[in-house]
Structures are given as C-alpha cells and as structure tokens.
Amino acid sequence: MKTNLRGQLVVFTGSLITMTRKEACHLVLSAKGNIANHVSKETNILVVGHYSKNLFDKEQLTKKEKMAQLYQSEGFPIMTINEKQLLKYAIDDLKSKYTSI
Incomplete structure (x- = not known):
C-alpha cells in the first residue's frame, strides 16, 4: 500500500497530540x-x-473507525495510521519533494 500522502484522501478521528486538526490538514x-x-x-x-471515552461506554472504536473497518472488510484498502505515522509520511513526502529539485 502507498505510504505517502500525495493524492491520498485522508480522514481524521480523535484528538491529535502534537498539532491541531487544522495544522494536520495543512500538513x-x-x-x-x-x-x-x-x-x-x-x-x-x-x-x-486519542479520544476520551465514557467509563461506562463499552464501545472502544469511534464511528469513523467502525466505518473504516466495514469498508476494509468489503475489500476497500483503507489504511489506519496514528499521528506519528502521519508525521513520518509527511516528512518523507516533503524530503522527496525537495531532494528532487
């Protein structure tokens, strides 16, 4: 599966630690x-x-995660990554962009 962000449709769920959602979108x-x-x-x-769950809520996944799992089970290649992986992909993309000049 492609591990860069160019041309990829990205969705966020939960709160990010190192940046705001707006900053992540700009990235x-x-x-x-x-x-x-x-x-x-x-x-x-x-x-x-990361996201907070009610102590009594038995569900461990967000609605977006559940939807992604449903589509994955139907054969759609949705990659689920964390914030650290997003940063790595973005850095790799930016490095390749500037080293190819």
Whole structure:
C-alpha cells in the first residue's frame, strides 16, 4: 500500500497530540493530499488520534473507525495510521519533494 500522502484522501478521528486538526490538514495538503470529514469508500487513510471515552461506554472504536473497518472488510484498502505515522509520511513526502529539485 502507498505510504505517502500525495493524492491520498485522508480522514481524521480523535484528538491529535502534537498539532491541531487544522495544522494536520495543512500538513496533508502541503504534501498534495486531500482531506475529507467522513470515511467513505474513497478514503485511503484514516488517522486515529486519542479520544476520551465514557467509563461506562463499552464501545472502544469511534464511528469513523467502525466505518473504516466495514469498508476494509468489503475489500476497500483503507489504511489506519496514528499521528506519528502521519508525521513520518509527511516528512518523507516533503524530503522527496525537495531532494528532487
């Protein structure tokens, strides 16, 4: 599976630690990726941040994670990554962008 952000449709769920959601969106866009608010069959990457759950809530996944898993089970290649992986992909994309000049 492709491990860069160029041309990828990225969705976020949960709170990010090292940056705001707006900053993360700018990062993806600077690497020539695209942003969506909801998981769909066209989604390529779901970035999962941290989120608080009610102590009595038995569900451990967000709605976006559940939707991604459903599409994955239907054969759609949605990659689920964390914030650290997003940063690595963005750095790799930016490095390759500037080393090819």
